[in-house]
Amino acid sequence: MLIACPYCGPRDLSEFTYQGDANRTRPNPMSNDQSAWNAYVYERVNPAGDHREFWQHSGGCRAHLAVIRSTLTHEIKSVAFAREAAK
């Protein structure tokens, strides 16, 4: 599996670290809303298809990336810097 880092270009999977589901929104840290925290910590979309997730190019430029990957084919459909994707 290759991931095309926006800075480094296509690199082998071994250079990257998976950082989890990017579909979640963390509740305000001051929040006492237990159902919101339960959803954040435990509930996952778990699609058979395109999945938005965070990766870090830990063995390269160290940038955090927002990736859309198909869980059926492992095809990487898009890669962007996480800080830009979050805007």
Add this chain to the structure above:
Amino acid sequence: MVEIVSPLEPAYRRGAHGNRDGGSRITLSETQPGSIVQLAAWPGREDAMRAVVKTVTGLALDGAPGAGAVDESSAAFGFAPGRWLVVDQAEGAGQTFREKVSADLGTVCDLSHGRTAIAVEGEKAERLLSKFYALDFSLAAFPVASAKSTAHHDVFTLIQRTGADRFDLYVYRSFARSFWHLLCASAEEFGYTVE
């Protein structure tokens, strides 16, 4: 300045080694720069940081990822978004950059004692590095002066191509001797000289 001590010292055996059939088709050397400095620009200040690199070293960097420049005594290259490594054979570049880089421009990290610089040179340099890293080392994909960040197992490496058949590698000092042993063992099949 505090003297920079080589971590390779006990394993650094000058002379010719390995397969002697074709002579030495690899030359390995520790280049021992006096200054290795990492610069990071705040978002939006990248152009201003590259201008400081030009002022201090005379090296002009363009804004493309991994863009670099080299001259006889210094080198500079981008290795990550908004980050550059500047290398000078003379000591003191860290102090010079600290004076030129204001707090609203970015940060300066003097790595002169924290990295070990190894030059891999020769007709088999591309072939040797291909055994270590999953990168395309051909001249077209990796032009002279450009650089890449990568890793060999846990040994994070910055690689700048400083000639058609020469690459300068920067590795963590604490991993350098282990990496050097592996580099020498991997160069045996080509025949290598340690300068």
